[in-house]
Amino acid sequence: MVDTVYSDALAQIQALDKETPADTLAIIRISEPIGTSDGTATSERSPSKRTSDVSTDAYDNPTPATLEADLTHYKELFSKLRFSYLEQVTKEKFLRAIVGDPPLVVAHSDNVELEAELAQIKEELQRRKEEVRISVEEMEKMSRDLAKRYENVQLQTTQLSELPASIANLEETISRLRDAQSAQLQERSSLSPSQNLPLEATLRLLADKDAELTSLKRTLASSETALVRKTGEAEALERELAVLEKKRNEVIAQAKEAQRRKLQGESDGLEEMGRWYAGAEQILKSLV
16 A cells, blocks of 8 residues: 555656656746847857857856846947937937928927926836836846745655655665564574463563562661661771770780890899799798
């Protein structure tokens, strides 16, 4: 079912690609109507027949930048042609007025009326120019937006055409991972029979493990209590041991000092005291 849906989607995308011409949206060659006024085809037009100095490569492979350059070029060209045309027409009218029969005589009042009419015409022309400018700006904005949308559509179409292959690869990967997981589960089941027990046996095993865990927790709690008690006893023994160690060090020091004095012939009074105690003991024994 899923494969059928993917196949239908891919077929629809391919049908749209076939129905959409390759040059649906392209840069308009604004010089084509001017350069082909003699009726020749654009493809047959040679660079030597160009009436402007715009590069041949820019004409054959137009881009937004070259289109902007062409627009600027032709605006300047038409401005020069307009000036030449007005100059020529003015000269022609002036000469006809002079050599006409009868000659055309223009009074000052006629010039005033003509200037007033010309001012109105200029005002109307400026208004229409402003309207045209606004319309052109709107058209440029709309065309740029349309170009961006068209690029997005082309990108999405390319992504959609690649999507079925990606989905097929993902499905293959998922199938391979599922097979590996099944094999791993089977291997674990063979190594640990307890994982293949029925529900009742599994519940009994779980209850036994819970009881064992509870017993271990109690043992651990009692061990922690005994550990605290033993730790206190060990600390007390360490304190007693420190006292005994101190006494032992003092006795060793005294013994070493007595031995040193004995070797040097010094008397520390202990020997005399011992003799006195021995004599006193003999006297007491004789009295008894």
